[in-house]
Structure formats: C-alpha cells, structure tokens
Amino acid sequence: MFLASRMQKNMGSSILGIGSSKKLVNSEKPKVKFSDVAGVEEAKEEVKEIVDFLKYPERYIKLGAKIPKGLLLVGPPGTGKTLLAKAVAGEADVPFFSVSGSSFIEMFVGVGASRVRDLFENAKKEAPAIVFIDEIDAIGKSRAASGMMGGNDEREQTLNQLLAEMDGFGTESSPVIVLAATNRPEVLDAALLRPGRFDRQVLVDKPDFKGRCDILKVH
Numbered sequence: 001m002f003l004a005s006r007m008q009k010n011m012g013s014s015i016l017g018i019g020s021s022k023k024l025v026n027s028e029k030p031k032v033k034f035s036d037v038a039g040v041e042e043a044k045e046e047v048k049e050i051v052d053f054l055k056y057p058e059r060y061i062k063l064g065a066k067i068p069k070g071l072l073l074v075g076p077p078g079t080g081k082t083l084l085a086k087a088v089a090g091e092a093d094v095p096f097f098s099v100s101g102s103s104f105i106e107m108f109v110g111v112g113a114s115r116v117r118d119l120f121e122n123a124k125k126e127a128p129a130i131v132f133i134d135e136i137d138a139i140g141k142s143r144a145a146s147g148m149m150g151g152n153d154e155r156e157q158t159l160n161q162l163l164a165e166m167d168g169f170g171t172e173s174s175p176v177i178v179l180a181a182t183n184r185p186e187v188l189d190a191a192l193l194r195p196g197r198f199d200r201q202v203l204v205d206k207p208d209f210k211g212r213c214d215i216l217k218v219h
C-alpha cells in the first residue's frame with residue numbers, strides 16, 4: 001500500500017511524473033543585478049559575455065563566434081554561486097529556471113529523465129532563457145567512480161537525458177544557456193565537461209578582505 005501510495009504521489013497526473021516536475025522548478029525573472037553581487041569581481045567579469053550574448057545574440061551569430069551552451073560555477077558553499085546565476089538572468093532580462101540537482105532523483109526509474117525533459121521544454125518555450133541547476137553533482141557524478149549498472153540506474157538515465165538535452169539545442173537567435181553550480185567539480189562525469197556542454201568553468205571563490213568589505217556595503 002505504501003509503495004502504491006508513494007508512486008501515485010510522485011507521478012501525479014502523468015505516468016512519468018511530468019505533471020509533478022513543474023512544482024520542483026522555480027521559474028522567475030530575477031531583479032538581481034551585478035551591483036547586488038559583491039566579493040566575486042573576477043567571476044562577474046567572466047559571465048558578462050553570457051549576458052551580452054543573451055541580449056544581442058544576432059551580433060555573435062553574424063560573427064560566427066562560439067558561445068558556450070553550459071557554464072559551470074565552481075566554488076565552496078556560500079560564496080554566491082546561485083546569486084551570481086540570478087544576476088546573469090537579471091542583467092540579461094531573461095527568464096530563470098532554477099532547480100536542485102537532487103530533485104531529479106527518485107526511486108522510480110524514468111521520473112528524473114522526464115523532469116529534465118520537462119525543464120528544458122519549458123525553457124525553450126520562454127527562450128532566450130537561463131536554466132540553473134544547483135548541486136549538479138547530485139545527478140552528474142562520474143559513472144565510472146559510482147559503479148552505475150547500465151541503463152537501469154535512475155541517476156544514469158537522468159544524466160543521459162541532461163546530456164541529450166544539451167546536445168539538442170544550439171546557440172540560435174533564441175538561446176537557452178545552462179548554468180550549473182558545484183563545490184565538487186572533481187566528481188563530475190567526464191561527459192558533462194566535453195565541448196558543447198559544460199566546457200567552461202568559472203571560479204566563485206571565498207572573498208578576500210576587500211571582497212568582504214564590498215559585501216558589507218551591499219548588505
């Protein structure tokens with residue numbers, strides 16, 4: 001009885017749980033700007049190109065410039081990775097779809113993959129947009145290191161779906177840029193870091209003395 005009840009609760013109106021996945025995704029148009037983010041000046045400089053591309057994609061397309069589909073924000077907990085991601089969306093004035101990597105993982109095989117599909121489907125409808133996955137290591141751990149067993153593992157199916165989604169869209173006039181955060185980049189699956197996926201990393205480190213002073217001024 002418990003198992004049947006849990007299955008019904010997780011899957012909601014859809015057999016793959018797509019109906020319930022929307023509740024796990026926070027969609028907004030952030031009002032956060034770079035001026036609200038202090039102590040990470042180098043990181044802000046590195047992500048400004050993403051803002052420019054989202055605002056003026058035709059410039060980059062005309063020049064044939066390569067813009068990353070995915071950008072990984074790396075750093076210790078509490079350094080402002082999520083706030084920086086919101087600021088990118090706020091500066092570009094685009095929708096921001098945020099979700100925690102752990103929310104994709106369920107006990108039922110296929111639910112996580114359907115949630116990934118649903119997330120990207122909604123982002124594409126609102127493009128240009130940003131998808132932000134916090135704690136991506138929850139679904140993106142190295143398959144070799146974690147001993148995943150073929151396609152029956154829920155985490156592996158979810159990871160494979162994320163890779164497929166990132167491979168399936170281009171940097172066109174209405175782009176979707178994927179930002180992800182982790183404090184454990186060393187555990188990520190190599191497939192996530194290949195060109196065309198999260199092939200660029202931005203360090204969001206602990207602030208130095210000046211950075212801490214700047215944070216106090218903002219808050």
